[in-house]
Amino acid sequence: MPLSEILFYAREFAWIPIVLVFLVLPYLYCVLAIDVHKEYAELVKSAPESFVFTDATIGEIQDDLHIFDLDWWLIAAIAALFVGLFSLGTLASKSASLPSPLDAANSVSTSVSAHEGAKSFACTSGGGAAAAQCNERAVVNSMLVGYATLVGLLLSFLLMWGKVRAVRRLRTYYLKFRLSPILEEV
Amino acid sequence: MSTSVLLILIFIAATLPMIVSVFAALLPSARTRSVDGYFLYERSLDIDSFLKTSVGYSLQAAAIVLFFLWGISYGLYAAIVPIAWGVGYFLLGRVLVNGGFDAFLHFKDSEPAETIHGHIWKRLKNPRGVWSRMAVALIATATVIGLGGTLVAEVDYGSKIFLSAAKLTSVPAWSMTALLVGFTAFYILWGGYRAVVVTDRVQVPMAYGMFGLFTLGIAYLVPAHWFGRMMAAVLAVVFILFLRGRLRILPEDDQHNRSVAWLTFFPLAIVSIILTLLPTRAHSTAPPDILGLMFPTTPDLFGFGFLGVLSLAIANGIWQFIDISSLQRLESLKIAENEKSTVALGIYTAGFEAAGGWFLILVAALGLRVLGLDDSSKLVDFLRDLPDSWSVLLPMLVFSATVFMLSTVSCFISAIAFVAYFDFLTLIGLNSSKAQIKAPSTSPLTNAETNLVLFSARITTLVAVFCLFLGYQLLKLSLDSNAPPGVDRISQALYAIYAFQLAIAPTVFYVLFSKHVKSGRLLNPAPVIFSTLVGLSLAWMTATADAPWIGVSDASWYVIPPLWVVSMSAITFALVQWFAVWMEDNHAVV
Numbered sequence: 121m122p123l124s125e126i127l128f129y130a131r132e133f134a135w136i137p138i139v140l141v142f143l144v145l146p147y148l149y150c151v152l153a154i155d156v157h158k159e160y161a162e163l164v165k166s167a168p169e170s171f172v173f174t175d176a177t178i179g180e181i182q183d184d185l186h187i188f189d190l191d192w193w194l195i196a197a198i199a200a201l202f203v204g205l206f207s208l209g210t211l212a213s214k215s216a217s218l219p220s221p222l223d224a225a226n227s228v229s230t231s232v233s234a235h236e237g238a239k240s241f242a243c244t245s246g247g248g249a250a251a252a253q254c255n256e257r258a259v260v261n262s263m264l265v266g267y268a269t270l271v272g273l274l275l276s277f278l279l280m281w282g283k284v285r286a287v288r289r290l291r292t293y294y295l296k297f298r299l300s301p302i303l304e305e306v
Numbered sequence: 307m308s309t310s311v312l313l314i315l316i317f318i319a320a321t322l323p324m325i326v327s328v329f330a331a332l333l334p335s336a337r338t339r340s341v342d343g344y345f346l347y348e349r350s351l352d353i354d355s356f357l358k359t360s361v362g363y364s365l366q367a368a369a370i371v372l373f374f375l376w377g378i379s380y381g382l383y384a385a386i387v388p389i390a391w392g393v394g395y396f397l398l399g400r401v402l403v404n405g406g407f408d409a410f411l412h413f414k415d416s417e418p419a420e421t422i423h424g425h426i427w428k429r430l431k432n433p434r435g436v437w438s439r440m441a442v443a444l445i446a447t448a449t450v451i452g453l454g455g456t457l458v459a460e461v462d463y464g465s466k467i468f469l470s471a472a473k474l475t476s477v478p479a480w481s482m483t484a485l486l487v488g489f490t491a492f493y494i495l496w497g498g499y500r501a502v503v504v505t506d507r508v509q510v511p512m513a514y515g516m517f518g519l520f521t522l523g524i525a526y527l528v529p530a531h532w533f534g535r536m537m538a539a540v541l542a543v544v545f546i547l548f549l550r551g552r553l554r555i556l557p558e559d560d561q562h563n564r565s566v567a568w569l570t571f572f573p574l575a576i577v578s579i580i581l582t583l584l585p586t587r588a589h590s591t592a593p594p595d596i597l598g599l600m601f602p603t604t605p606d607l608f609g610f611g612f613l614g615v616l617s618l619a620i621a622n623g624i625w626q627f628i629d630i631s632s633l634q635r636l637e638s639l640k641i642a643e644n645e646k647s648t649v650a651l652g653i654y655t656a657g658f659e660a661a662g663g664w665f666l667i668l669v670a671a672l673g674l675r676v677l678g679l680d681d682s683s684k685l686v687d688f689l690r691d692l693p694d695s696w697s698v699l700l701p702m703l704v705f706s707a708t709v710f711m712l713s714t715v716s717c718f719i720s721a722i723a724f725v726a727y728f729d730f731l732t733l734i735g736l737n738s739s740k741a742q743i744k745a746p747s748t749s750p751l752t753n754a755e756t757n758l759v760l761f762s763a764r765i766t767t768l769v770a771v772f773c774l775f776l777g778y779q780l781l782k783l784s785l786d787s788n789a790p791p792g793v794d795r796i797s798q799a800l801y802a803i804y805a806f807q808l809a810i811a812p813t814v815f816y817v818l819f820s821k822h823v824k825s826g827r828l829l830n831p832a833p834v835i836f837s838t839l840v841g842l843s844l845a846w847m848t849a850t851a852d853a854p855w856i857g858v859s860d861a862s863w864y865v866i867p868p869l870w871v872v873s874m875s876a877i878t879f880a881l882v883q884w885f886a887v888w889m890e891d892n893h894a895v896v
Contacts, residue, residue, distance in 0.1 A: 183334035193496030193764070194331055200489045201324055208317050216473040217309045260310045264317060271325055278332055 137269040141202050145276055152279055153188035156286045160185060163293055171297060184289050187282035198275075205268035209261035218257050312690070312697055313472060319705035320468045323712050326512070327493060327505045336497050336504040344498030344760060345724050346419055351638040353555050353652035354563045355503050357659065359635055362506040362713030364391065364660035365513060367464035368456075368800065370667055370707055374682040377671025380609030381600045388664035390622035395657020398626045398636075399650035406819060411637060421728045422633050422810075423449065426817045431828040439733060441831035444838045445810045446729040449630050450722055451842075452807025454774030455781075457718035459800055461486045462778070464711030470686040471704045480779055490712060491771050494719040495764045499638065502716045511570040513709040514663075518545065518574040520702040521666055524673035525581055527696060533596045535582050537673055542578035544662055545571045551655040555648075599675050610865055617869030621804055624872070628807060628814045631721035722770055727763035730770075781849065802849035805867040809841025812872070812879035830886035833879045841875035 160181060167173070173181075182189075212218065330336060342348045347355075376384035401407060410425050420428070423446045430438040465482035469475075494501055521541060528534035552567035608615050626632040641649050671682070679688045689700040785799060813834045817823050848867040 183337060186334045186337040187332050190332075191496065193492050194328075197331075197489055197492035197496065198328055200485070200492060201321075201328055204324075204485060204489070205321060208321070211474065211477065212313055212317060212472070214474055214476050215313055216475050217313050256310050260313055263310075263314050267314075267318060274329075278329065282332075 137265055137272065138206060140269065141206070141272040145272055145279075148276055149188075149279055152283050156185065156188045156283060159286070159290055163290055166297065167293075168297055180289065184282075184286045187279065188286075202268065202272070205271060206265070208264040208268065212260045212264060213257060218260065312700065315698065315701035316468070316471050316704050319701040320472075320708050322705065323509060323512070323709045324489060326508055327712060327716075330505045330508050331493060331497055331501055333504060336501050338498050338500050341760065342419075343500050345720075345727060346634070347499050347503055347638040349419065349638055350640045351503065351635070352640065353649060354552075354560070355507060356635055356639055356652060357552070357555070357656040358510040359503055359506045359713075359717065360395075360632075360656035361659045361663055362510045362513070362710075363631060363635075363717045364714075365510075365517075365663045365710040366460055366714045367467060367707045367711040368460050369664055370467070370703075370710065371463050371682070372800070373664060373667040374671045374674070374685055376609070377668045378675050378680065378682050379602075380604060381602045381672065381675075382668070383601070383604070383608035383610075384668055385665060386608060386610075386615060387618050387622055388661040388668070390619040391625075391664060392657045392661030394623045394626045395653055395660065397623065398632075399653035399657070401627075402636075402641075402653065403646050403650045407636070409824070410633075410818065411641065419637055421446075421630060421725055422628070422814055423630075423725065423729045424732070426813055426829075426834065429817050429823055429829050430831050430834070435831075437831040437835065441834040441838070442729060443733055444835055444842075445813060446725050446733075448809045448838055448842055449807055450725055450770055451774070451777075452804060452809075452845075453630060453718055453721055453725075454770060455778060455803035455806060456800075457715055457722075457771070458483065458487065458775055458778035459803055460711055460714050460718070461490075462782075464707050467686065467707045468704055471690070471700055484775065486711070487715070487771060487775055490715045491719055491768060494716045495723065495767060498723065499634065499720045502713075502720045503638075505716065506713050509709050509713050511566055513706055513713070514548075514570050515574070516702050516709070517663075517666060517670075517706040519577075520699055520706060521670040521673070522574070522577055522581060523696065523699050523702070524670055524677070525578075527692070528673050528676050533676055534673075535584075537669060538578050538581035540669060541666070542575050542582060544666065545575040545578060548659055548662060549575065551658055555652045555655050594676060596676065600672065613869060614863075614865045617801070617866050620872055621801065621808065621865075621868035624808070624811055624815075625804075627818070628811045630725055630807075631717045634721050634724050635717075719767065719771065723763055723767040726766035726770060727759070730766055731759070731762055785850065799849045799864070801865050802845055802867040805845040805848065805871040806842060808868050808871050809838050809845060809875050811841075812837050812876040816879065816883070830883070830890070832886050833882040836882045837875040837879035840878045841871045844871045844874055 163181075164173075338344045340348065351359075373384060373387075376387070410420075410422070412419070423442050426445065427433055427438065427442045430441060432438055461483045462479065465479055465486060469477060469479060469482060497504070518541070522538070525534055525537040525541060528537060549567055549571035552571070553564060556564050556567065602609070606612070606614070610618060639649060674685070674688065677688075679685060686700065686703075689703060690697050692699060781799070816833075817829065823829060845867060848870060
C-alpha cells in the first residue's frame with residue numbers, strides 16, 4: 121500500500137483508536153469485571169460447608185480479582201496516560217524539529233471522498249519539498265497514534281489474560297470442592 | 307537518523323516508563339491489602355527490593371543535570387558527591403548494627419510504626435500541649451516543603467530534558483510538570499508504597515540497562531586514545547562490582563532476583579570488556595588534554611571551595627538519617643533482631659550502587675566533555691547532532707531520565723502521604739490511635755474505616771502536592787524574573803530546596819542518639835521550634851537570594867545552603883536546649 125493511502129486512512133479513521141480505547145476498553149473491562157465477580161460469588165455460594173476459606177485462600181482469590189477491582193485513582197492514572205498518549209501527535213506537531221504547520225497546511229489537499237482521497241491525500245501542491253515535509257508530519261502523527269493504539273490493545277490483552285487466570289483458579293477450586301467429600305471420607 | 311524517526315523514538319522513550327508503571331500496577335503483587343501495605347509494605351520488604359527502591363530514589367533526573375554540569379566544569383572532583391552519598395548509607399548501616407535505630411524501629415515490642423516526626427513527638431514534654439504540637443507541625447512542614455520542593459524540581463528537570471529533546475519550545479514546562487505530577491500522584495496514591503516497590507523492581511533494571519548502554523555508546527564514540535579504553539574498563543569494573551554486590555546479598559534460593567541481576571549487569575559488563583579490547587581507531591583531531599579535563603585547574607578547592615565541599619558532604623552524608631523517604635524504606639524492611647548485620651550488608655550494597663549510579667553519570671559527562679561538549683546546557687543539542695545514527699543516544703537519555711524521575715517522584719509522593727497520614731491527620735485529630743499501624747500484624751481497622759482514613763490521607767497528600775506545585779511555580783517565577791539572561795536560577799536554588807528538610811537534622815540526631823533521650827529524659831519543644839524556624843528561614847533566604855551573600859565564591863555559593871542551615875539550626879538547638887535544661891534544673895531547685 122503506498123504511503124499516500126496509509127496516510128489517508130490514518131487521518132480519515134483517526135477516531136477509531138480513540139473510540140477503541142475510551143469506549144471499547146472500559147466496556148470490555150466492565151463486562152469482564154462483572155463476569156469474574158459473579159463467578160467468584162458463585163464459587164463462594166457453591167462451596168461445601170466443610171470447605172474452609174483460609175486467609176491464604178482469600179488472599180489468592182483477591183489476587184485474582186485485583187485487576188478487576190481497581191478504584192478511581194488508578195483509573196484516573198490510566199485515563200491521564202491515554203489522554204497523554206493520544207495527544208502525542210498534537211504535541212509532535214508543535215516540535216521545532218518538524219516543518220512548521222503553516223508550510224504543511226499550504227501543501228495539503230484532503231478529499232472528502234474516501235476513495236478519491238486515498239489517491240489525492242498526498243501533499244500535492246507546494247512542490248516536492250513541501251509535500252515531503254507534509255508527509256513527514258503526517259507519518260509522525262500516524263506512528264504515534266499507532267503506538268497509543270498498541271498500548272490500548274496490550275491493556276485489553278492483559279485484561280483478557282486476567283480473566284483466563286481467574287477462570288483457571290476457579291477450575292482448581294471447583295475440583296477441590298468435588299474432591300473435598302472424598303478427601304473427608306479418606 | 308531522520309528527524310521524524312528520532313522524534314517518534316523520543317516520544318516513545320518518554321512515555322514507555324509510564325506505561326510500564328501502569329502495567330506493573332495491574333500485577334497482583336501490587337495489591338494493597340491494608341494500611342500497613344499502603345505505607346510500609348506490610349513491613350516485610352526484602353533486601354533486594356530495598357536496594358532497588360534505594361537506587362531508584364537516588365538516580366534522579368536532577369542528578370543527570372547536576373552531574374553533567376559539575377562533570378564538565380570540575381571533572382572528577384565532583385565524585386565527592388557520590389562518595390558522600392555512599393558514606394551516608396555506610397553510616398546508616400553501622401548505626402543500625404550498633405542499635406542506634408532500635409527505639410525508632412521497635413525491634414523488641416509491638417508498638418505502632420511512626421514517622422521520625424512521631425518518634426520525636428513521643429519524646430517531647432507534654433505531647434498533647436500546644437507547643438509540642440506546634441513543634442511537630444513545624445518539623446513535618448519542613449520535611450514536606452523540602453521533599454515536595456525536590457519532587458517538583460525533579461519533575462521540572464525531567465520534563466525539561468524531554469521538552470528540549472523533542473524541541474517543544476512553545477509548550478510551557480509547567481503544563482508538562484503538572485501532567486507528570488498528576489499522573490504519578492494518581493498512580494501512587496492508589497497503590498501506596500507497594501506500588502512504588504513493584505514498579506521499582508521493574509524500572510530500576512530498565513534504567514540501569516538503558517543508561518549503561520548510553521554510557522557505553524559514549525565510550526565507543528570517544529576518540530581512540532587511552533581515555534576511551536579506560537572509560538570502558540571503568541564501566542566493566544563498575545558493572546561487575548554491582549553484580550557481585552547483588553549476588554552477595556541475595557539468598558541462593560532466590561533464583562528470580564539472581565537471574566535479574568545477571569541479566570542486568572552481565573551483558574553490560576561483557577560489552578564494556580569488548581569495548582576495552584577493541585583495536586585502536588584513528589581520529590582526525592588532536593586528542594584533548596584528558597588529565598586537564600579530569601582534574602581541571604579550579605580557583606577553589608575542587609571547584610566548590612572548602613565550604614562548598616563541606617556542605618555537599620554534609621547534605622549527602624546525613625540525608626539518609628533525616629529524609630522521611632529513606633526512613634520509610636528502613637521501616638518497611640523486614641528486620642529481625644538477629645539479622646541486623648545481614649540487613650546492614652544490604653544497606654552498604656544499596657549505598658554502593660546508589661553512589662555508583664551517580665558515578666556512571668559523571669563518567670558519561672566526562673566522555674561527552676572529551677567529545678567536545680563544553681556546556682552542559684547544550685547536552686541535548688550535542689546528542690542530537692551526533693553523526694550517523696548515534697543521535698539514538700538522545701532517546702536513550704530521555705528514557706533513562708524519565709525512569710529516574712518516575713522512581714524518585716513516586717518515592718517522594720509516597721513519603722508525603724506517609725507524613726500526611728501519620729502526622730498531619732493526627733495533629734488535626736483525624737487519625738485516632740486505633741488507626742496506627744501495629745507492627746507486624748494487620749491493621750485493626752475495618753475495611754470501611756481503612757478506606758475512609760486512606761481517603762483522607764490521599765486527599766491531604768493531593769492538597770499538599772498541589773500547594774507545593776503552586777509554591778514552586780511562584781518561586782520559579784520570582785527567581786526567573788530577577789535572573790540575568792541565560793541563568794537558570796531554579797537550578798541554583800536546588801540545594802536551598804534540599805536545605806528545608808535539613809532544618810530538622812539537629813532535632814533528629816538529638817532524639818535518635820542523645821544519651822539524655824535514651825535515658826528517658828523528655829525534650830523541651832522550644833529547641834525544636836527555634837532550631838527548625840531558624841533553619842527554614844535560612845533555607846528560604848538562600849533559595850530566594852539573587853547573589854552570593856554568605857561570603858563564598860560566585861561559582862559555588864548555591865551549594866552552601868545545607869551547611870548554612872544545618873550549622874545555624876544546630877547552634878540554635880544547642881543554645882536553646884542548654885537554656886531550657888538550665889531553666890528546668892533551676893526551677894526544680896527553687
